[in-house]
Amino acid sequence: MNGSINDSAAQQQRDEKFMRMAINEARQALKREEVPIGAVVVAGDRVVGRGHNLVETLQDATAHAEMQALTAASSTLGGKYLRDCTLYVTVEPCVMCAGAIAWSQAARVVWGADDPKRGYTTVEGLRLHPQTVVVRGVLAAECEALMKEFFKELR
């Protein structure tokens, strides 16, 4: 379900503000020559977790931006459920991260660029927690530009 249709202008502005923070995280990843994906978790107006992709740095296939941000948020808040939180991530989560988001029961997930290859929505039947509202396409062009920059340099 896409919640963006009913989002107010204030909500949209807020989403863009936090997505810019996620983009800053993605830039940190790019500096480390990692696939540039960043994430922040927000409770109210407070950033309670952040992270960027560290798969190459840590040589750990599970070290995605979302995983870092969710774990950081749970640590900050002292609880495994993130029911009042919004996760912002620059690129559509993969299956692993979608599973983690589902366990966290996050209230909202907001992403920038779709991932038509590895995004969880490519798997038919895969859903987040029923309470979780999904908003896609926030600052998508900026999020995608970072990814294109990275993959262009690889060639």
Next chain:
Amino acid sequence: MNGSINDSAAQQQRDEKFMRMAINEARQALKREEVPIGAVVVAGDRVVGRGHNLVETLQDATAHAEMQALTAASSTLGGKYLRDCTLYVTVEPCVMCAGAIAWSQAARVVWGADDPKRGYTTVEGLRLHPQTVVVRGVLAAECEALMKEFFKELR
């Protein structure tokens, strides 16, 4: 795909040996009043990673046995891919862990008890890496007995 049909008696014995180690990990979880699930990662005949469910202890919804074991194995081996490794886990992996296993490109995944509620095979269209052989039902009764013991005590 279930690879168990062609498994030799030696392979089966080997699988049971390592599943017993995963069961020991699950017992560690039970002692901490965690859902008793344990995992080990094996390369050749060497255990390179192990872990048990720590969701309550760490208050982190991502702290599943498989995640701990995969991250430990990558750390031991110094690489993000676990292409020569087998992951043993007492209960069928969830969506998150299936996603992590897919990224790791593990050669084999062996589990004990099925999880008809949260197991990744309940999601239509969700697959591990095409190279990964899946074996299910190894020491299933023992793995399930631990789960039943835990949930009986909760009631």
